[in-house]
Amino acid sequence: MTPDLSKRPINRLQSMHPLRALVDQSYISSLEAQSQGKPVVWSMLDNGYGAPFFNALDVESVYPENYGTMCAASGAAQGFLERAEVEGFPTHLCGYARNAVGYTARLVELGEIPPEAPAGGMPKPILLVSSGYLCDARFKWFQSLGRYLDAPVWTLELPNPGQRESLEPGAYENEVKFLIKELREFGAFLEHLLGRKIDWYKFDNDINDTMAMDKTWYEVNELRKVRPCPMHSRDFWSSMMPSIFRSADPKAAGKLYRDMYEEVKQRVDNHVAGINREEKYRLTFVGLPPWHSLGFFDQLAERGWNFVTEVAYHPPRPIDLRHISDPVERLVRYRYQDLAHIIDYEYGPEKGAKVVEEIRHNGYSHKLDTKHVKDFQCDGAFLHPLLTCRATTAPQRLYEVQAMEEWKVPSLVIEGDIVDTKLFDPVGAMRKAEVFEGTMDYYRKIRQEKGLDW
């Protein structure tokens, strides 16, 4: 279909708006809960382990990481970052963590939610749920918040082994056992703290509804493999919250993702792109986005750049776990999937065996992490290294090498930050992007010569 150049560069999905509205709703619900004297929990991104417990115990939860994105997008973050600095926290610390510390310092100082807080703010919690997953800021960040707030800290220990270690005989089953034990202890602690029992029937249904919701969301993203790609990363980021953080009602959120599936499918059938310009370049986004400068992607869309997939925030691959009657075990096996299963799902038995062999030999596989570059027919990868997040930045150099070695796909490296506007240079970034178009054109030819092109 011929693009309508009179329209804004990114062709936003209508079905994104109700999903985006659930984010605001979650803050409203937590504020209402507080005014009714109900408990509110602050939780880290926890790979989805906490949500069924909170839903089954009728507890409201908010996520300081998500709140950091809201503060960044609204412009409120800078003041909270400066306050964290005054409190003695270094500027190379995670932007989400600094934002939360600054916010909390203000909350405690005023004795009420700071007036500059967007979305009504995060009410004072009765509990801080952190995790040992992924990064250096993690539970030390929530322990720091605990110094300001009269609230206990519970740390969920979540295993995160390397690829070779994951394939060691018995490793997966040991980790499943560990996680089940960990979550049972967490549930018992919550029951004790709140003085009420988990509704296991509700818990069970919640997991099933969440898996169904995620499956639809997964299928929406699979539709983005076609040319032109019908959905831009901005719609992905605006819609991911119920899946990645928590949905208080996964059945209702699943219906909204179904509506999105229908809209995206309709675009596929009619060859409508996620940008209102000719799709010249298809890109994957690697790292965490600059939430304060998402308008930058409009400028790139103006030049025909369509962001067709992302490395972070996707739901787990669909898996049939109906045979597992224990809901805690089902939750664990859904959230923490066996690497052997993932390889089999992505490659099938024959090619999968080669990937396993490569992992056993090298410690990791070049093929696994960059396969989406081929699946989504990408011309380039947009890497966003952050000085303030070693966890998502450290693997990017390896990704760059792998994407080039395996698929002859080049990477554009734009340094920035998730929250701190001072660390992002949009003018310099645009200059680099313009030059990168020549690099993408060049490697398109190389792929054609090597029979790799898509």
Ligand code: SF4
């Ligand atoms: S992974 Fe990075 S951005 Fe996320 S909480 Fe950790 S340091 Fe912050």
